[in-house]
Amino acid sequence: MSFLTYLKDGISLGSVYAIIALGYTMVYGIAKMLNFAHGDVIMVGAYVVLMLLTKAGVPGILAVLIAMAVCTVLGITIEKVAYRPLRKASSPLAVLITAIGVSYLLQNIALLLFGADGKTFVDVIKLPSLSFGDGALIISGTTIVTILACIIIMVCLTLFVNKTRQGHAMQAVSEDKDAAQLMGVNVNGTISLTFAIGSALAAIAGVLLCSAYPIVTPYTGAMPGIKAFVAAVFGGIGSIPGAMIGGILLGVIEILSKAYISSQVADAIVFGVLIVVLLVKPTGLFGRNIQEKV
Amino acid sequence: MAMLEVNNLSISFGGLHAVDDFNLTIEKGELYGLIGPNGAGKTTVFNLLTGVYKPSEGIIRLDGVDITGKSTMDINKAGVARTFQNIRLFKDMPVLDNVKTGFHNHYKYSTLTGILRLPKYRRVENSIDERSMEILKVFELDSEADLLAGNLPYGKQRKLEIARALATEPKLLLLDEPAAGMNPNETAELMETIRFVRDRFDMTILLIEHDMKLVSGICEKLTVLNFGRMLSMGTTSDVLNDPAVIAAYLGE
Amino acid sequence: MRDMGNNTELVKRMRRKTLRGNLLNYVIVLGAYAILQTMVMTGNISSLLKGLLVPLCVYVIAALSLNLVVGISGELSLGHAGFMCVGAYSSAFFSNAVGTALPDILRFILAIFVGAAVAGLFGILIGIPVLRLKGDYLAIVTLAFGEIIKNLLNVLYAGIDSNGLHFSTKSAMDLGMEPTGRQIIKGALGISGTPKNSTFTVGIILILITLMVVQNLINSRAGRAIMSTRDNRIAAESIGIPVTKYKLLAFSISASLAGCAGVLYAHNLATLNTKKFDYNTSILILVFVVLGGIGNLTGSIIAAVILTALPEMLRFLNNYRMLIYAIVLIVIMLFNWAPAALDMRSRLRSRIFKNRGSGNGKEEEQNGNA
Numbered sequence: 068m069s070f071l072t073y074l075k076d077g078i079s080l081g082s083v084y085a086i087i088a089l090g091y092t093m094v095y096g097i098a099k100m101l102n103f104a105h106g107d108v109i110m111v112g113a114y115v116v117l118m119l120l121t122k123a124g125v126p127g128i129l130a131v132l133i134a135m136a137v138c139t140v141l142g143i144t145i146e147k148v149a150y151r152p153l154r155k156a157s158s159p160l161a162v163l164i165t166a167i168g169v170s171y172l173l174q175n176i177a178l179l180l181f182g183a184d185g186k187t188f189v190d191v192i193k194l195p196s197l198s199f200g201d202g203a204l205i206i207s208g209t210t211i212v213t214i215l216a217c218i219i220i221m222v223c224l225t226l227f228v229n230k231t232r233q234g235h236a237m238q239a240v241s242e243d244k245d246a247a248q249l250m251g252v253n254v255n256g257t258i259s260l261t262f263a264i265g266s267a268l269a270a271i272a273g274v275l276l277c278s279a280y281p282i283v284t285p286y287t288g289a290m291p292g293i294k295a296f297v298a299a300v301f302g303g304i305g306s307i308p309g310a311m312i313g314g315i316l317l318g319v320i321e322i323l324s325k326a327y328i329s330s331q332v333a334d335a336i337v338f339g340v341l342i343v344v345l346l347v348k349p350t351g352l353f354g355r356n357i358q359e360k361v
Numbered sequence: 362m363a364m365l366e367v368n369n370l371s372i373s374f375g376g377l378h379a380v381d382d383f384n385l386t387i388e389k390g391e392l393y394g395l396i397g398p399n400g401a402g403k404t405t406v407f408n409l410l411t412g413v414y415k416p417s418e419g420i421i422r423l424d425g426v427d428i429t430g431k432s433t434m435d436i437n438k439a440g441v442a443r444t445f446q447n448i449r450l451f452k453d454m455p456v457l458d459n460v461k462t463g464f465h466n467h468y469k470y471s472t473l474t475g476i477l478r479l480p481k482y483r484r485v486e487n488s489i490d491e492r493s494m495e496i497l498k499v500f501e502l503d504s505e506a507d508l509l510a511g512n513l514p515y516g517k518q519r520k521l522e523i524a525r526a527l528a529t530e531p532k533l534l535l536l537d538e539p540a541a542g543m544n545p546n547e548t549a550e551l552m553e554t555i556r557f558v559r560d561r562f563d564m565t566i567l568l569i570e571h572d573m574k575l576v577s578g579i580c581e582k583l584t585v586l587n588f589g590r591m592l593s594m595g596t597t598s599d600v601l602n603d604p605a606v607i608a609a610y611l612g613e
Numbered sequence: 614m615r616d617m618g619n620n621t622e623l624v625k626r627m628r629r630k631t632l633r634g635n636l637l638n639y640v641i642v643l644g645a646y647a648i649l650q651t652m653v654m655t656g657n658i659s660s661l662l663k664g665l666l667v668p669l670c671v672y673v674i675a676a677l678s679l680n681l682v683v684g685i686s687g688e689l690s691l692g693h694a695g696f697m698c699v700g701a702y703s704s705a706f707f708s709n710a711v712g713t714a715l716p717d718i719l720r721f722i723l724a725i726f727v728g729a730a731v732a733g734l735f736g737i738l739i740g741i742p743v744l745r746l747k748g749d750y751l752a753i754v755t756l757a758f759g760e761i762i763k764n765l766l767n768v769l770y771a772g773i774d775s776n777g778l779h780f781s782t783k784s785a786m787d788l789g790m791e792p793t794g795r796q797i798i799k800g801a802l803g804i805s806g807t808p809k810n811s812t813f814t815v816g817i818i819l820i821l822i823t824l825m826v827v828q829n830l831i832n833s834r835a836g837r838a839i840m841s842t843r844d845n846r847i848a849a850e851s852i853g854i855p856v857t858k859y860k861l862l863a864f865s866i867s868a869s870l871a872g873c874a875g876v877l878y879a880h881n882l883a884t885l886n887t888k889k890f891d892y893n894t895s896i897l898i899l900v901f902v903v904l905g906g907i908g909n910l911t912g913s914i915i916a917a918v919i920l921t922a923l924p925e926m927l928r929f930l931n932n933y934r935m936l937i938y939a940i941v942l943i944v945i946m947l948f949n950w951a952p953a954a955l956d957m958r959s960r961l962r963s964r965i966f967k968n969r970g971s972g973n974g975k976e977e978e979q980n981g982n983a
Contacts, residue, residue, distance in 0.1 A: 095749075101749050101752065101753075103896075149943055149947070152947055152951035152952075152953055152954070153946070153947065153950055153951050155952050156950040156951060156952065157950070158903075158907060158950070159748070160683070160689065160899075160903050160907065161903070161946055161949075161950035161951075163689075163899075163903075164899070164900055164903045164904070164942070164946050165942075165943055165946040165947065167896055167899075167900065167942070168939050168940075168942035168943035168946060169939075169943060171935065171938065171939035171942065172936065172939035172940060172943065174935075174939075175932075175935045175936040175938075175939055176936065178932060178935070178936075179932050179933070179936060293756070293892070296753060297753065297757065300750065300753050304749075329768065331764065331767050331768045331801070332764050332765065332767075332768055334760055334761075334764050335760065335761040335764035335765055338757035338758070338760050338761050338764075339757075339761060341753070341754070341757050342742070342743070342754055342757055342758070342761075345746060345750060345754055346742050346743075346745075349745065349746055349750065411851060413847070432850070433847075433850040433851055434850050434853050434854065434855055434856075437850075437851060437852055437853035438853045442851070442852065443851055445847075445848065445851075449845045449847060449848035449851075450844070450845065450848065451840065451841045451844035451845055451848065451849075452844055452845075453840070453843075453844050453908075454837070454840055454841070454844060455627065457624070457627065458837055458840075461837055462837045462838065462840075462841045462849075462852065462854070463852045465834065465837070465838055465852065465853060465854055466853045468834070469834065470833075470834060472830070472833070472834075472835040472862065474833075475829060475830060475832075475833025475834055475835055475836070476825070476826055476829045476830055476833065477829070478829055482833065485834075489834075490624045494621075494623075494624060503623070504623070506623050506624070506627065507623060507626065507627045507630075525848075525852060526851075526852065528852070529852045529853055
């Protein structure tokens with residue numbers, strides 16, 4: 068395979084990371100917590116789509132929309148039941164451990180419902196491939212949709228955060244919850260909205276991830292979740308373009324490492340790059356501007 | 362030789378001259394006051410003196426030794442200890458241990474000695490305990506030595522901070538608004554304590570204070586800071602009668 | 614002026630209180646040992662529980678060591694399994710390389726030192742760059758380091774022949790050993806044939822040593838310095854504490870103790886590989902520490918024992934057991950940490966102990982969580 072093919076694969080995987088990272092970075096920016104369960108929402112989204120397609124025969128687009136709705140409700144519920152009571156806890160570790168508990172919970176519910184064996188994901192995206200240079204570089208429909216989705220989501224989010232009332236509320240809450248409250252911002256509502264958006268994005272990411280790597284297990288979301296957080300930190304936590312660029316860089320580095328160095332140490336290289344970046348720039352690539360926090 | 366000698370000290374944050382051409386000379390054993398309206402740069406001066414900020418210009422000499430640009434830790438080792446405007450205690454440690462930690466660089470034994478509980482451990486710990494209790498007694502905190510520092514009432518927390526600073530056996534003690542949040546009785550008592558500390562430990566003290574009663578009551582000399590620049594300096598009575606100072610305080 | 618009578622009395626009382634707390638932990642460990650060992654001797658123990666004895670010791674040591682970083686030094690580490698892994702691999706490699714050249718006991722003691730030393734060294738090497746970061750950034754970087762260690766060990770091949778040690782990151786062939794050479798680390802297959810030297814007794818001794826190290830450290834000059842950096846970094850600097858040095862000290866001692874846990878683990882299994890040392894294990898250990906009470910050593914011990922044994926004891930629940938585990942974890946966290954739940958608990962308590970003043974309950978609560 069040529070370098071261009073690897074690069075394309077890397078950008079495609081990176082776009083999935085970027086979409087997860089966008090959700091992660093928004094949630095982190097506003098709730099200031101490492102939401103370990105975020106990755107597992109991806110897995111839930113993937114299973115919902117799979118079930119709707121195979122068991123209920125729902126058309127693809129509709130299935131994705133339903134999955135987004137399910138994940139949105141799930142995200143809001145998790146925040147309300149498990150995280151909100153701990154928002155003012157005396158140690159930030161409390162909510163971190165609870166998030167880990169939620170992650171175990173989602174994984175084990177999936178384990179009970181679907182078993183530990185991987186389920187083959189079905190094609191949701193039925194677009195023809197594009198071929199360049201007499202087949203030297205073939206870009207599948209899935210890849211095209213993934214990259215387009217990533218770009219559209221980033222643009223929409225940026226507009227939302229900067230141009231809308233709710234977006235401004237998000238920025239205010241992420242800056243200072245108490246001050247935002249005094250200014251009349253509905254803090255609880257804003258945090259719920261952020262979790263809703265993040266979870267809906269996770270559902271989309273789940274579909275895209277499993278379209279590219281078509282096996283779903285209860286643990287499908289765990290590692291991508293961690294990597295997406297790495298991507299978010301890499302780009303500067305709280306920064307929307309940072310999450311996008313961090314995600315894509317991460318995907319490219321991972322695929323190129325697998326191709327040219329060794330598939331076994333690809334993760335080590337990804338994490339190594341993160342460490343180097345943080346040591347040089349402790350707030351990540353785009354983390355300088357605190358005002359950009361969402 | 363002066364205990365503290367500051368020449369032409371300046372720092373700016375993003376174009377704002379927070380402290381500009383600041384000069385100060387404090388003789389050994391003096392009780393010196395640094396006053397000025399809010400935002401005048403008083404705490405910034407403390408942060409410069411203790412190495413929290415690095416000055417963009419100027420020289421700081423402690424007892425003749427140049428300490429400009431050194432780290433906070435090294436400046437403390439050289440003999441400057443301080444308290445903070447917003448109290449910074451080791452809240453989850455007992456009162457006694459707050460002071461014991463202050464003796465870190467004066468009573469030493471290795472980490473291994475501590476882990477293996479070699480005879481030296483007990484010997485040195487006994488000395489630290491005794492010295493720490495002595496200091497706590499000065500501040501009438503000895504009977505509360507076993508409480509967590511964070512559980513002390515506010516006024517006592519301020520005292521404990523001074524006690525901890527004294528444990529580092531400084532040549533110069535910087536007190537940042539020691540009477541903030543105290544009622545008149547507590548303030549009067551604090552004035553006594555500060556005087557006592559100066560006499561008992563033969564200490565040189567520089568303090569920031571808004572409480573004019575305290576300032577005029579115990580400070581021998583004053584420097585007034587306004588908008589990062591020195592407005593006036595001299596003996597307390599001279600400074601407090603200086604029309605420029607009165608204007609700065611009342612004329613705003 | 615001097616009235617040291619009362620003062621020394623108070624200091625003595627504080628010392629006695631600390632001593633009592635420390636002794637309690639030794640007593641708990643020794644008591645559990647006495648009971649379980651009696652059960653083993655008299656054959657009154659299920660094979661399941663018997664098989665759990667050494668792993669329990671492993672997790673207790675790991676939890677105690679992590680508490681040193683999280684509770685005492687106040688930094689969040691999510692890479693502790695990485696240090697266990699380093700300790701496990703280095704000691705297992707040592708034991709296999711030495712083979713029968715040394716008597717069992719001596720070899721195992723040396724192996725413990727090797728594991729602790731190598732893990733401690735890794736703690737220093739990793740700590741120097743990463744301890745500049747704080748909070749969640751430190752957490753993610755330690756997690757990253759844990760994963761890197763695991764990944765690199767997965768591609769490590771090592772062997773020994775008459776020319777000495779051989780290492781490769783490609784394959785066993787690449788080692789270029791003599792035909793008589795022995796391959797010890799086999800890439801992702803790990804290390805097999807490590808002598809099974811770990812026993813419950815050894816595990817208990819290591820727990821006691823860990824307790825001694827951590828408790829004596831806490832109550833020493835270095836321990837106070839470490840805790841001062843946790844409580845207020847700026848104030849610590851202002852009284853002349855070298856903050857970075859003491860953060861690093863806590864981190865490397867902790868890594869070294871985690872390495873001991875790894876040694877115990879490695880010498881309890883026929884085959885050692887890196888699977889068990891991923892971030893999930895690091896997180897599991899953190900769960901012990903937080904559930905047991907951050908900074909509370911007794912709590913770490915009890916939480917590690919209960920949370921390691923519980924899932925095993927609940928095996929009859931099959932697939933539901935981890936689900937229950939997750940729910941219990943969430944509920945306990947909410948019950949122990951949510952301000953609303955704490956308020957409710959202190960109200961309930963003050964209603965029950967009406968004569969003891971209403972503020973009491975809450976104060977105890979805060980001390981407990983400190």
